Amino acid sequence: MKRYEQFPIYLSNSLSGQKEKFEPITPGFVGMYVCGPTVYNYVHLGNTRTFLTFDTLSRYFRFLGYKVRYVRNITDVGHLEGDVDEGEDKIGKKARLEQLEPMEIVKRYTEDFHNVMRTFNILPPSIEPSATGHIVEQINITKKLIDLGLAYEVNGSVYFDVKKYNTSHHYGILSGRNIEELMESGRDLDSQDEKREKIDFALWKKASPQHIMRWPSPWGEGFPGWHIECTVMSTKYLGETFDIHGGGMDLKFPHHECEIAQATGANGKTPVRYWVHSNMLTVNGQKMSKSLGNSFLPSELFSGNHPLLQKGYSPMTVRFFMLQSHYSSTLDFSNEALNAAEKGFKKLSNALALIKKTEQPKAESANTELSQQLSALADDCYKNMSDDFNTAKTLAVLFEMASRINDIKSGNIQIASISGEAFDHFKSTYIGMMEEVLGLKEEVSSDNSLLDGTIKVLIELRKKARTDRNYALSDKIRDDLKAIGVQLKDGKDGEMSYEVE
Numbered sequence: 001m002k003r004y005e006q007f008p009i010y011l012s013n014s015l016s017g018q019k020e021k022f023e024p025i026t027p028g029f030v031g032m033y034v035c036g037p038t039v040y041n042y043v044h045l046g047n048t049r050t051f052l053t054f055d056t057l058s059r060y061f062r063f064l065g066y067k068v069r070y071v072r073n074i075t076d077v078g079h080l081e082g083d084v085d086e087g088e089d090k091i092g093k094k095a096r097l098e099q100l101e102p103m104e105i106v107k108r109y110t111e112d113f114h115n116v117m118r119t120f121n122i123l124p125p126s127i128e129p130s131a132t133g134h135i136v137e138q139i140n141i142t143k144k145l146i147d148l149g150l151a152y153e154v155n156g157s158v159y160f161d162v163k164k165y166n167t168s169h170h171y172g173i174l175s176g177r178n179i180e181e182l183m184e185s186g187r188d189l190d191s192q193d194e195k196r197e198k199i200d201f202a203l204w205k206k207a208s209p210q211h212i213m214r215w216p217s218p219w220g221e222g223f224p225g226w227h228i229e230c231t232v233m234s235t236k237y238l239g240e241t242f243d244i245h246g247g248g249m250d251l252k253f254p255h256h257e258c259e260i261a262q263a264t265g266a267n268g269k270t271p272v273r274y275w276v277h278s279n280m281l282t283v284n285g286q287k288m289s290k291s292l293g294n295s296f297l298p299s300e301l302f303s304g305n306h307p308l309l310q311k312g313y314s315p316m317t318v319r320f321f322m323l324q325s326h327y328s329s330t331l332d333f334s335n336e337a338l339n340a341a342e343k344g345f346k347k348l349s350n351a352l353a354l355i356k357k358t359e360q361p362k363a364e365s366a367n368t369e370l371s372q373q374l375s376a377l378a379d380d381c382y383k384n385m386s387d388d389f390n391t392a393k394t395l396a397v398l399f400e401m402a403s404r405i406n407d408i409k410s411g412n413i414q415i416a417s418i419s420g421e422a423f424d425h426f427k428s429t430y431i432g433m434m435e436e437v438l439g440l441k442e443e444v445s446s447d448n449s450l451l452d453g454t455i456k457v458l459i460e461l462r463k464k465a466r467t468d469r470n471y472a473l474s475d476k477i478r479d480d481l482k483a484i485g486v487q488l489k490d491g492k493d494g495e496m497s498y499e500v501e
């Protein structure tokens with residue numbers, strides 16, 4: 001029996017608003033598409049939370065024995081300012097401001113993104129396609145939508161006809177938006193506008209003379225709209241209908257609603273079985289945003305170099321912190337919460353190091369009740385993860401398990417009284433859940449040996465100063481080290497040791 005049969009997954013489907021049993025299209029296989037970053041700026045923490053969510057999903061699917069194809073794109077063209085159809089291309093604008101080629105912008109921020117993902121131990125997707133690599137496919141689907149009467153061309157741009165689509169399908173099926181209300185609200189179209197209705201959206205935009213990123217098309221030189229790239233790349237690598245589509249909550253409308261309309265219109269079938277959305281980050285109860293001055297970059301969080309942070313936190317502390325809440329709830333950043341996470345992660349990490357070293361000697365007469373308790377704890381991890389990927393509850397069980405690991409270490413629990421089967425299940429689950437599913441690895445403080453070496457050099461200098469009867473220098477070395485929290489201790493035999501306060 002496969003593990004996924006033993007612990008079937010139930011997940012919240014944004015499409016139905018219900019928690020549903022996960023049934024993949026092909027048994028044993030999972031196809032998942034997640035909207036990746038627009039690479040025109042440093043990746044911020046809110047994005048990181050989204051990618052951590054889907055990293056956890058793909059890790060757990062694999063842990064249960066599924067084969068996963070995880071596609072996460074790179075948006076390197078077509079995403080206009082304000083997420084609407086007018087305005088400058090985000091990458092083109094940055095290129096103009098920094099006087100760089102758009103490809104230089106894309107490379108710089110894609111590398112930053114990958115570095116941040118690696119630092120947080122977020123595994124790479126199986127395929128990472130880019131929008132500029134799929135211009136031909138985007139032109140082809142746009143042609144198809146025009147042929148089907150679901151899109152129209154005006155002055156070299158092509159728009160999707162939402163009203164027409166809605167006569168035979170349901171625009172708003174995902175977001176719950178009502179097409180009549182959408183048509184009423186917002187700015188009225190004027191004579192400058194090319195769209196027939198303000199809810200129509202661009203599939204292809206004509207490039208103005210100063211627009212840098214442009215490709216030839218049947219409608220003249222231009223560039224693709226933002227929504228169409230995801231439709232093209234998800235269908236190309238996962239098929240016209242695939243299992244899971246994920247992204248941040250803010251993408252539900254219009255981006256994901258438009259994806260559904262384009263794909264359903266072009267292929268005549270629903271593109272996605274389960275839509276999964278991860279929630280936002282807040283800071284001290286406020287939405288994280290650049291304009292409020294309360295957004296920070298991962299690097300600022302690690303160094304503590306930000307007015308809102310008391311100190312720096314390690315990547316695994318932050319990862320642990322984010323996993324402490326369910327992906328569909330908002331998550332609030334505060335120094336108190338991060339400090340608590342630091343302690344919590346340390347406890348789990350210490351237990352991880354302990355259990356890895358613990359081998360069970362030949363079991364004697366097993367205590368059935370104890371063995372069952374330990375086995376049940378291990379099962380609870382699976383049950384919680386299979387219940388809509390509840391990392392918060394899983395961590396609570398891991399704390400319980402960490403206490404048992406400490407009991408084994410202290411001798412409060414006799415290791416020989418646990419049945420061999422229960423011990424193996426307990427141990428492999430703790431290690432597997434920590435490292436493979438939650439991606440929480442032990443952190444070694446990399447600068448310890450450096451610090452140790454530096455202090456030893458200073459100790460040698462102080463010894464030399466004393467031999468030379470240069471007591472002023474010797475005292476200065478001692479006092480200055482004390483000021484930064486390093487206490488030197490003079491031994492009886494002239495040896496010196498130190499302690500970090």
Ligand SMILES: [Zn+2]
Pocket residue numbers: 034035036230255
């Ligand atoms: Zn997308």
